[in-house]
Amino acid sequence: MIYTMHKEALLACSLKSKGTPTLLGGQLPINVINNSQYISPLTAGDQVTEKYVADDLPSVDHAIHTALSDKNKTVLLVGPGGSGKTTALEKLVVDWAKGEHLQSFSYIFHFQFRELNSLDGMLSLETFMSHHHNHFSPESMCQVLQKPESLLFVFDELDQYKHSLDPSVHTLCSDPRQLASVSCLVASLLHGTLLTGAAFLVASRPTGCLQFLSGTGVDLLGFLKPQRKAFVNGFFTDPAIANRALMNMEKTLGFYDFCTSPRFCWTVCSIYKSLMDADERLPETLTQVCVSIMVHLIQALSLNEARSRDLVSALGKMASHCFLDQRSGCTKEEIISFGFQQFLTSQSSADAFLRVDGDPESDGCVFSFHSQVMQEFLLAAAFFLDKSTSESVKEMLEKHEGHAKFLDVYLSGLSEPNQRRPLETLLGEFDSDRILDFKGWLKSSSQETLEGCYKEKHYRCFRRLHQSQNESLVKEIITPSARIGISYGDVGLQDCVALNYAFMCLGEMEQLNLYCTKDLTEEEAEMLAPAMALSQKIILSQSSLRPGSVPHLASALSKGRTKELDLSHSHLGDASFKILCTGLRDCKLLKLTLAVCRLTAACCGDLVSVLTSGTSQLCVLELMFNELGDRGLTQLCQALRSPHCKLQELQLQTCQLTAASMEVLSTALCSGQSELRKLTLTYNTIGDSGVDLLSRSLQHPLCKLQSLQLFDCQLTGACCASLAEALKSEHCCLLELDLSVNDLGQEGALLLCEALSRPGCPLEKLGLTRCELTHLVYKVLGSLLRSGTSRLKSLSVAISSVGDQGAKHLWDAVAHQSCLLEDLDVEMIQLTDACVGDLCAAVRASKTLRSLDLKNNLLTNASVPALVQLMQESHNMQELNLRYNDFCEEVFNMLDQCDKINY
Numbered sequence: 001m002i003y004t005m006h007k008e009a010l011l012a013c014s015l016k017s018k019g020t021p022t023l024l025g026g027q028l029p030i031n032v033i034n035n036s037q038y039i040s041p042l043t044a045g046d047q048v049t050e051k052y053v054a055d056d057l058p059s060v061d062h063a064i065h066t067a068l069s070d071k072n073k074t075v076l077l078v079g080p081g082g083s084g085k086t087t088a089l090e091k092l093v094v095d096w097a098k099g100e101h102l103q104s105f106s107y108i109f110h111f112q113f114r115e116l117n118s119l120d121g122m123l124s125l126e127t128f129m130s131h132h133h134n135h136f137s138p139e140s141m142c143q144v145l146q147k148p149e150s151l152l153f154v155f156d157e158l159d160q161y162k163h164s165l166d167p168s169v170h171t172l173c174s175d176p177r178q179l180a181s182v183s184c185l186v187a188s189l190l191h192g193t194l195l196t197g198a199a200f201l202v203a204s205r206p207t208g209c210l211q212f213l214s215g216t217g218v219d220l221l222g223f224l225k226p227q228r229k230a231f232v233n234g235f236f237t238d239p240a241i242a243n244r245a246l247m248n249m250e251k252t253l254g255f256y257d258f259c260t261s262p263r264f265c266w267t268v269c270s271i272y273k274s275l276m277d278a279d280e281r282l283p284e285t286l287t288q289v290c291v292s293i294m295v296h297l298i299q300a301l302s303l304n305e306a307r308s309r310d311l312v313s314a315l316g317k318m319a320s321h322c323f324l325d326q327r328s329g330c331t332k333e334e335i336i337s338f339g340f341q342q343f344l345t346s347q348s349s350a351d352a353f354l355r356v357d358g359d360p361e362s363d364g365c366v367f368s369f370h371s372q373v374m375q376e377f378l379l380a381a382a383f384f385l386d387k388s389t390s391e392s393v394k395e396m397l398e399k400h401e402g403h404a405k406f407l408d409v410y411l412s413g414l415s416e417p418n419q420r421r422p423l424e425t426l427l428g429e430f431d432s433d434r435i436l437d438f439k440g441w442l443k444s445s446s447q448e449t450l451e452g453c454y455k456e457k458h459y460r461c462f463r464r465l466h467q468s469q470n471e472s473l474v475k476e477i478i479t480p481s482a483r484i485g486i487s488y489g490d491v492g493l494q495d496c497v498a499l500n501y502a503f504m505c506l507g508e509m510e511q512l513n514l515y516c517t518k519d520l521t522e523e524e525a526e527m528l529a530p531a532m533a534l535s536q537k538i539i540l541s542q543s544s545l546r547p548g549s550v551p552h553l554a555s556a557l558s559k560g561r562t563k564e565l566d567l568s569h570s571h572l573g574d575a576s577f578k579i580l581c582t583g584l585r586d587c588k589l590l591k592l593t594l595a596v597c598r599l600t601a602a603c604c605g606d607l608v609s610v611l612t613s614g615t616s617q618l619c620v621l622e623l624m625f626n627e628l629g630d631r632g633l634t635q636l637c638q639a640l641r642s643p644h645c646k647l648q649e650l651q652l653q654t655c656q657l658t659a660a661s662m663e664v665l666s667t668a669l670c671s672g673q674s675e676l677r678k679l680t681l682t683y684n685t686i687g688d689s690g691v692d693l694l695s696r697s698l699q700h701p702l703c704k705l706q707s708l709q710l711f712d713c714q715l716t717g718a719c720c721a722s723l724a725e726a727l728k729s730e731h732c733c734l735l736e737l738d739l740s741v742n743d744l745g746q747e748g749a750l751l752l753c754e755a756l757s758r759p760g761c762p763l764e765k766l767g768l769t770r771c772e773l774t775h776l777v778y779k780v781l782g783s784l785l786r787s788g789t790s791r792l793k794s795l796s797v798a799i800s801s802v803g804d805q806g807a808k809h810l811w812d813a814v815a816h817q818s819c820l821l822e823d824l825d826v827e828m829i830q831l832t833d834a835c836v837g838d839l840c841a842a843v844r845a846s847k848t849l850r851s852l853d854l855k856n857n858l859l860t861n862a863s864v865p866a867l868v869q870l871m872q873e874s875h876n877m878q879e880l881n882l883r884y885n886d887f888c889e890e891v892f893n894m895l896d897q898c899d900k901i902n903y
Helices: 002-014 029-034 060-069 085-097 125-132 138-144 182-190 208-212 225-235 239-252 262-277 286-301 305-324 332-344 347-353 372-385 393-400 407-414 417-427 432-450 455-468 471-477 493-506 522-534 547-559 573-584 601-611 629-640 659-669 687-698 717-728 745-756 775-786 803-815 833-845 861-873 889-896
Strands: 042-044 074-078 107-112 151-156 199-204 216-222 329-331 354-357 366-369 509-513 535-539 564-566 591-593 620-622 649-651 678-680 707-709 736-738 765-767 794-796 823-825 851-853 879-881
Touching (some): 029 085, 060 085, 060 199, 060 216, 074 085, 085 151, 262 286, 286 417, 305 393, 332 347, 372 393, 522 547, 717 745, 861 879
Parallel strands (some): 074 199, 535 564, 591 620, 649 678, 678 707, 707 736, 736 765
Antiparallel strands (some): 042 216
């Protein structure tokens, strides 16, 4: 009987409307429930990161039911203001009273913490409970409290509670009949000394009081896009109007954290309805949304211009006071000091903008803002209205730094005539001096920011420009000297919108640098797609792309002007690459970097389709460090044999290639269709037999290859005979050959030298680092360089043990008038100070040498004066590398005198 009576009484009390809805305060929770408009907010958890939200997050109803059914005695529901906590608790109580959920509890008792603030005196728990639930007699309440394990206490708005829950400041009680203060009774309940075994559900905004409570936490996330869609569709009866409102909300506001607030969604929908009913344009920025809200509120108050201006000024002073004192609300005495006296007689003026807790006629009443979003906007608007102080924009922003999140972007929006005009019709003109002051600050601070390399400051600058909606201002601030080429990695959705706006105003951009972006989402890529399409170069190296983002990248490539795309170290994978190829087939891309993208042979079919499409312009393809294998290269060779393939450079370092695919490659190179000029096969196990096969193509009249990189391909001197034969061929057009880190030895190197001595041999660059070279090889190389037949301009013979004696042959060659050498690398060949005289004489005699690498040798301080003098006097020499020699700190100042020396 008592059980049924309590459910009926609780349901009747819950379903009774308390108060009236306001535009900023939101719908009354019970109206939402009664009108079947309730949509359960989502909870956050381990599946939520700053950039990623799982698709299967639990609703708050499910999370609470699960937590309470798991025998948790205390559940803490935490979320920001307007996130739906109160409505969720009301729904839970109503559902229990209707017999739908949580029927394992015999009784649920529902309390508001702010209602407990005014209770004074000493009470027993039985008296306290009977006072709040007067349908119980004292005897029946005593009977109910004897079974605490069947009770659930629901407490809302802990953040509004004035008393401490610190157990150390209370003498906790355990007897329901013991007299104690209400604050002591509440603390005793929540700390489990009173009614041990009872369950508690406590809702709060983030607050310090939570530190004194232990229990299962449920973090409230609010509405994401699916919930917002359901909400908007329920708010507007016409599906077309609902779709228009939703699209505008997502485009304009969906990327802000506060858009997860059900209360804010209701406010926005209400304003959108008002605007659409009046056939007015919907807002395009946050500033315009807040202007529309403020205009609606002021018009509803029917105040004249002077009083409206005074009201906004008072609200601005209150907003600043709350920010600077880090308080959520103000007393009646405080708001009177801000100029509210004339508005307190009309409760609607205060209710329209503020939350009023308590009797407005009482001195104990507390006034607070419904949201920080409007609090900051009111502060910005009041600043432009105020002519009474000489405070500059810079001083005002510095004063509120760390407290106000959107203040500068609101000021930027309101500084533009088109955006502030609706407010000025109600409030009078904004102060022109303050607007000019802000404009000057915006330009100078933005230009200073964009000359620096702090991406967070760049983001802030773009947000201000986005709120301004002034294309000419964007072009004036983002000049060619602005460093917008810095990495905007880890860009958030809000910043994607602002960055895209800036790019759209500027038109074609040199590059969009998104280096090191973690988890580029579908929404972020969609927002950035227009900016991508305008960029000559897109950098996404060291980034990770979620599958949903790739179609937007592909679409931007197919529609845009991008000529270079860097996806190195993005771990793209075959599946995502297949999607990317839909945009590669018909785009202007000339260079594609796919190093370390976890690609396999499975991707090569799609790549061949792109290269042979007839529309692809791709000239440079970098596929290094992918597991393509011989099967993958064999497929790629189909493209090289196609007349539609324009590929001129192919990089295949560390792609698990062997000699097995070299015959197919060789055939493709001399097919007459291949345009390939540069081929990199570094770090593959090509072996001598593979090089023999490639050498055949080098002799073919239709082979156009000019650069071949075979660094560390497990070669020996046995391959040099076929290479030498190729170099001797009149059809060979090879200009660069790198054979470094292969065991060629003396015999192999001498064969190559013989080929290089052929008049007409085109080779200009030769790499023989760590190839087991001997004194004899150096001697022959010296003779070759002096012969007048060699075209070599770059030579690397580093890492050997020939010492000064072997190097002497090279110095003699460098000094010779027939030597064309421009770059010489003799790193780690055991050079000493004894060679410096010959070295300096050779460099002075040379008319061509520009770069000399002497790293990792045995030079000491004694060599430094002569080398510094050499570099200071030489007009040809541009770089001398002396790193890792035996120099002491005492010569560093001397070395610093010449900026052409690296040490």
